[in-house]
Amino acid sequence: MKTLIELNINDRIYEVAVDARDLLIDVIRKKVGLTGTKKGCGDGDCGACTVLIDGKPELSCIKLAIACQGKKITTIEGLVQEGGVLHPLQQAYVDHGAVQCGFCTPGMIMSSKALLDRNPAPTEQDIKHELSGNICRCTGYKRIIEAVEATAKVWSKEGVK
Numbered sequence: 616m617k618t619l620i621e622l623n624i625n626d627r628i629y630e631v632a633v634d635a636r637d638l639l640i641d642v643i644r645k646k647v648g649l650t651g652t653k654k655g656c657g658d659g660d661c662g663a664c665t666v667l668i669d670g671k672p673e674l675s676c677i678k679l680a681i682a683c684q685g686k687k688i689t690t691i692e693g694l695v696q697e698g699g700v701l702h703p704l705q706q707a708y709v710d711h712g713a714v715q716c717g718f719c720t721p722g723m724i725m726s727s728k729a730l731l732d733r734n735p736a737p738t739e740q741d742i743k744h745e746l747s748g749n750i751c752r753c754t755g756y757k758r759i760i761e762a763v764e765a766t767a768k769v770w771s772k773e774g775v776k
């Protein structure tokens with residue numbers, strides 16, 4: 616039996632009919648149509664499906680959609696700024712060559728955003744720790760860490776975006 620629920624995704628309310636066992640990742644991608652969030656392992660192991668829920672990074676592949684009512688969900692699409700301009704963190708990933716196949720990138724960026732919101736001046740160790748649940752098979756992580764460090768440097772001068 617389907618239940619009609621409301622989800623706040625990227626500051627927009629979506630009304631969707633879900634089964635009690637529908638996972639947030641599937642609802643976001645298939646019912647809402649926001650396909651930026653990726654489904655890798657589907658098992659809570661790779662971090663590709665990371666979204667922010669009330670500002671905290673969460674794995675949407677192990678989260679029931681029905682449990683996310685009344686919460687503020689942010690996906691990678693929610694970071695894009697007015698006029699389709701990339702968020703500075705997204706731009707830093709591009710500028711530092713931290714994107715190769717791109718499959719891990721949305722999840723990496725959402726975890727990076729959560730870190731910088733909480734700690735605008737992270738050490739390399741802080742970044743490694745925060746991103747330890749996000750697996751990348753392409754980049755070797757170095758450029759990802761550099762992108763986060765570079766963003767942190769700018770934000771420490773200009774304020775967190």
Ligand code: FES
Nearest residue numbers: 655657661662676
């Ligand atoms: S798809 Fe969610 S952790 Fe891998």
Ligand code: FES
Nearest residue numbers: 716719751752753
């Ligand atoms: S860029 Fe390919 S998995 Fe990370």
